[in-house]
Structures are given as structure tokens and as C-alpha cells.
Amino acid sequence: xxxxxxxxxxxxxxxxxxxxxxxxxxxxxxxxxxxxxxxxxxxxxxxxxxxxxxxxxxxxxxxxxxxxxxxxxxxxxxxxxxxxxxxxxxxxxxxxxxxxxxxxxxxxxxxxxxxxxxxxxxxxxxxxxxxxxxxxxxxxxxxxxxxxxxxxxxxxxxxxxxxxxxxxxxxxxxxxxxxxxxxxxxxxxxxxxxxxxxxxxxxxxxxxxxxxxxxxxxxxxxxxxxxxxxxxxxxxxxxxxxxxxxxxxxxxxxxxxxxxxxxxxxxxxxxxxxxxxxxxxxxxxxxxxxxxxxxxxxxxxxxxxxx
Numbered sequence: 001x002x003x004x005x006x007x008x009x010x011x012x013x014x015x016x017x018x019x020x021x022x023x024x025x026x027x028x029x030x031x032x033x034x035x036x037x038x039x040x041x042x043x044x045x046x047x048x049x050x051x052x053x054x055x056x057x058x059x060x061x062x063x064x065x066x067x068x069x070x071x072x073x074x075x076x077x078x079x080x081x082x083x084x085x086x087x088x089x090x091x092x093x094x095x096x097x098x099x100x101x102x103x104x105x106x107x108x109x110x111x112x113x114x115x116x117x118x119x120x121x122x123x124x125x126x127x128x129x130x131x132x133x134x135x136x137x138x139x140x141x142x143x144x145x146x147x148x149x150x151x152x153x154x155x156x157x158x159x160x161x162x163x164x165x166x167x168x169x170x171x172x173x174x175x176x177x178x179x180x181x182x183x184x185x186x187x188x189x190x191x192x193x194x195x196x197x198x199x200x201x202x203x204x205x206x207x208x209x210x211x212x213x214x215x216x217x218x219x220x221x222x223x224x225x226x227x228x229x230x231x232x233x234x235x236x237x238x239x240x241x242x243x244x245x246x247x248x249x250x251x252x253x254x255x256x257x258x259x260x261x262x263x264x265x266x267x268x269x270x271x272x273x274x275x276x277x278x279x280x281x282x283x284x285x286x287x288x289x290x291x292x293x294x295x296x297x298x299x300x301x302x303x304x305x306x307x
Contacts, residue, residue, distance in 0.1 A: 010063055010064060011062050011063035011064075011251050012063070013251070013252075013253045014054075014057055014062045014063035014251065014252070015063050017050070017053075017057075017236070018054060018063070018073055021047060021050050021051045021054055021078075024043075024046075024047040024050070025044075025047050025051070025078060028043045028044050028047055029044070029181065029182060029185050029186040030186070032187050032188045033187035033188070040188050040192060040196075041188075041192050041195055041196045041199065042196075042199065044192075044193065044196035044200075045199035045200040045202075045203065046200070046203070047078075047200075048078055048079045048196060048197055048199075048201075049200040049201075049204055049234055050234055051074070051078050051079060052079055052082075052200065052201075052204055053234065053235055053236040053238065053252075054073075054074060054236070055074045055084055055087060055088075056091070056236070056238065057236055057251070057252055058070045058071065058073055058074050059071075059084075059087065059088040059091060059092065060248050060249060061249055062251055062252075063251075071084070071085075071088075075170070075174055076174045076177055076178055077171050077172075077174030077175045077177075077178055078178060079197050079200055079201070080178070080193070080194065080197040081142070081146050081197055081198075081201065082146070082149070082201075083168055083170065083171035084167075084170075084171065084174075085163075085167035085170060085171075086149065086164065086167045086168075086171075089163070089167075090108070090149075091107075091108070093106075093107050094106055094108045095245065095248055097218045097221070097222075098218050100218060100221045100222070100245075101213070101214050101215075101221055101295065101298075102295075102298065103116075103295050103298060108208070108212075109212075109295075110131070110132065110291075110293075111214060111291070111293065111295035111298065112128065112293050112294055112295065113294070113295065113298065114294035114295055114296075114298060116294075117293060117294035125293070127140060127144075128144075128293045129289065129293060131144055131293075132289035132290065132291055132292070132293055133285060133286065133287050133288060133289050134206070134209050134281065134282065134285045134286045134287075135287055137205045137208075137209045138202040138203075138205045138206065139202070141201075141202070141205040141208075142198050142201035145201070146201075153167075153168070203234065204235075206231065206278065206281075207231070207235045207238060207239060209281070209285070209290075210223055210275075210281065210285070210290055211223055211241045212241075213273060213291065214291060214295055214296050214297050214298070215271065215273075215297065216297055217271065219242075219246075219269045219270055219271075220270055220271035220273060221270075221273075222241045222242040222244075222245045222246075222270055222273070223239075223241050223242060223270070223273050223274065223275065224239075224240055224241065224242050224243070224259065224266060224267065224270065224273065224275075225239035225240070225274070225275045225276075225277070225278060225281065226239075226274065226275070226276050226277065227239050227277050227278050228256060229277070229278070231278050232256075236252035236253075237252045237253070237255040237256055238252070238255075239278075240256060240258075240259045242266055242269065242270040242273070243255050243258055243259045246266070246269070
């Protein structure tokens with residue numbers, strides 16, 4: 001698959017999104033009282049979701065050539081829950097396509113080992129089963145992701161992993177600055193901020209819900225959702241996910257045209273794993289699971305060639 005030519009130019013559209021995120025955050029918090037509680041919460045949730053999409057762009061090397069400068073752009077922990085450096089490290093590990101959906105080696109997999117599944121308590125089976133519907137993924141998915149990450153990261157810290165410890169120290173520093181700003185300038189209770197952060201993660205779960213499917217062929221595992229609407233902007237075009245995985249350094253604003261020029265090639269490469277819009281996704285899967293929780297072709301995928 002063709003790769004984006006290397007360029008050291010500053011990506012101004014990404015900087016514009018950065019300004020939008022911080023400007024939106026400042027305005028929403030300063031005018032929290034004017035908005036009122038039930039407008040403030042969804043408005044802040046949208047800003048947090050957009051900021052999380054920006055973090056995804058940043059960890060892939062945008063908008064500057066200098067990655068340290070990129071990382072500084074997303075230092076404040078506006079979303080509260082996920083340390084940026086943990087998101088960065090886990091997501092980059094996820095980009096090793098031969099491991100996509102692997103219950104153990106893909107940090108972002110929602111599948112479980114088929115041998116482990118029947119041994120789980122019934123209540124966990126019910127929770128994980130509900131999590132495989134779109135509604136469940138939005139309602140339960142953030143909590144499951146946060147608790148799983150905290151459990152694994154605590155184990156790493158207790159084993160002396162200094163990189164994980166550093167990520168949480170930086171994160172807590174950022175959270176402290178965010179809470180100071182919020183308590184100084186906003187007029188809404190802290191629980192409203194926490195709820196907005198959770199809803200922001202819920203919005204992102206719409207994107208991640210079916211990004212990857214279980215398939216013996218690694219290229220067949222990543223989806224294309226042909227959306228150019230508000231959700232595509234919120235997700236910074238990461239709905240063209242097969243394009244992103246094939247070209248992870250390609251800037252978000254170049255993804256739609258890159259896909260349009262090579263549509264047949266991408267759909268052949270990913271086995272036609274495509275949806276026309278997020279409306280189609282909601283209609284099909286809001287209350288229906290797309291996949292089983294136990295991985296249907298694992299460990300066969302471990303023996304599949306990296307195509």
C-alpha cells in the first residue's frame with residue numbers, strides 16, 4: 001500500500017484543531033453558568049472527545065516533526081481518565097497489525113481467550129456480552145477500559161516499571177492543573193466534569209466499536225466507514241480506519257481523498273469490511289452484538305501470515 005511521502009512541514013489543519021480544542025474548553029468552562037448544567041455537560045463532552053482524537057493524531061507524529069513538541073500540545077489531562085503516555089504506548093503497540101484483535105497481544109482488543117470465557121463468572125459474561133452491543137459499548141465500555149488499564153498498570157508499577165509510573169506522575173500533574181482551572185473559573189460541580197469526561201469516552205466508543213473484526217487475514221481486520229459528517233470530524237477521519245492502519249503517518253485531513261483515490265484497492269485489501277455511514281452502524285448494532293466475546297478464530301490468527 002502506498003505510503004505518505006515524508007514531509008517536515010507544519011500541519012496547520014491539526015494546529016487549527018488544537019486551537020479549537022483549547023478554545024472550546026476555555027469557553028465552555030468559563031461560560032459554564034451561562035450554559036447551564038445540562039448544556040455544559042454535553043458541550044464539554046464533545047470538546048473532550050475531540051481532544052482525545054487530537055491526542056491520537058499527536059502520538060502518530062503530528063503536527064510537527066519534533067515528537068516532544070507534539071506531546072507538549074496535549075499535556076493537560078483534559079479528559080481526566082487516561083494518561084496520554086499510556087494511551088500513546090498502548091496504541092502504538094496496537095498498530096502491529098498481525099496482532100490485531102489478539103486477546104493477549106493487542107492492547108485494544110475486546111475479544112477474550114475462548115478457553116477463559118466459559119470460566120468467567122456469569123455476571124462478567126453478561127457484562128462483556130452487553131459491552132459487545134453499541135449501546136453497551138457506549139455505556140459500559142469506558143468503565144471496562146479504565147478498570148482494565150488501571151489493573152494492568154498497577155501490576156506494572158508494582159513490578160517496578162518506571163515508564164508506567166512516569167506516565168501517571170505526568171498525568172496527575174496535568175489533572176491537578178485542570179482541576180485548578182475548573183475550580184477557579186467554572187461554576188458547575190466537579191461531578192459534572194467527571195460525567196462529561198465519561199461521555200466523551202462514550203462518544204469515542206462509537207468509533208472504536210467495530211474498527212477491527214476477527215479474521216485470519218490481518219489486512220481484513222480493519223474497517224472503512226464512509227462517513228464525512230460530524231462524527232468523522234469528531235474522530236478526525238479515523239473512521240477510514242483501514243487507511244489509517246495502512247498509512248499511520250498520513251495526516252487526518254488527507255485520509256478521505258487518499259481513500260477515494262484508491263477505494264477499490266483498499267476494499268480488496270480489507271475484504272470489503274465497510275459500512276456506508278454511522279447511521280447504518282447504529283441501526284444494525286445499537287442493541288445487537290456484532291461479535292462474540294470469545295475470539296472466534298484465535299489462536300489461528302497467531303499462525304496467519306502478515307499479508
